[in-house]
Amino acid sequence: MFSPVKPTKIYEQVIEQIKDFIKKGELKYGDKLPAERDLCERLKVSRTSIREALRALEILGLIECRQGEGNFIKDNFENSLLESLSMMFMLHGSNPTEVLEFRKIIEPGTAALAARKINVKQLSEIKEVVSLLNNTDDEGKSVEFDKKFHYLITQASGNYIISNMMSAVSSLVDKYIESARMNMFHIEGNKTILNGHHDDIVAAIEARDPAAAAAAMRKHLDYTTDYMLRLE
Helix, strand or coil: CCCCCCCCCHHHHHHHHHHHHHHCCCCCCCCECCCHHHHHHHHCCCHHHHHHHHHHHHHCCCEEEECCCEEEECCCCHHHHHHHHHHHHHHHCCCHHHHHHHHHHHHHHHHHHHHHHCCHHHHHHHHHHHHHHHCCCCHHHHHHHHHHHHHHHHHHCCCHHHHHHHHHCHHHHHHHHHHHHHHHHCCCCHHHHHHHHHHHHHHHHHCCCHHHHHHHHHHHHHHHHHHHHHHC
């Protein structure tokens, strides 16, 4: 019923304290951390523990040490975190079914958000990519345009969490899009059907119709999913 309680190392407690400063708003992007001596006094720990904690946070990409200036919360540490997540997903293994489930849950909602939040520039970029996608006969370019189409919609959702999670799983999603596109490209009629799906998604987003955008994206993913599952 009970498990042994594992002792927490001092430097791990320091990291938790620093995270707490961030949660409370005492530290923000770009802020300079208190000097090591001040941290020692505030947290009642040794300088060695402080240095171990700072080193761990630097390895994680959350802070940076500037020679002669001190330690700072990184202005942009998303890439470091996303690289770690991407590596974790790749090590876990690319399970096509899980990728399909993820996309079918996330992307219809993302399209709905885009229909509500998209701006003129973003819509123009998506329409341009769809035009390129629908009019190319080059398989490689088709794959690249297809990837860009989906990620532009994700960005247009205006949701920071969704955008970053999609970026984190991009290595798996991109692989799926490439595989699906390459397999479907050779079958007569598929290109026309997929082009129609893309047009419907863009039309719904442009019409600012979240329900229609979600339905169009779901139809598109259902079609590609059913096709890919038949190949397994």
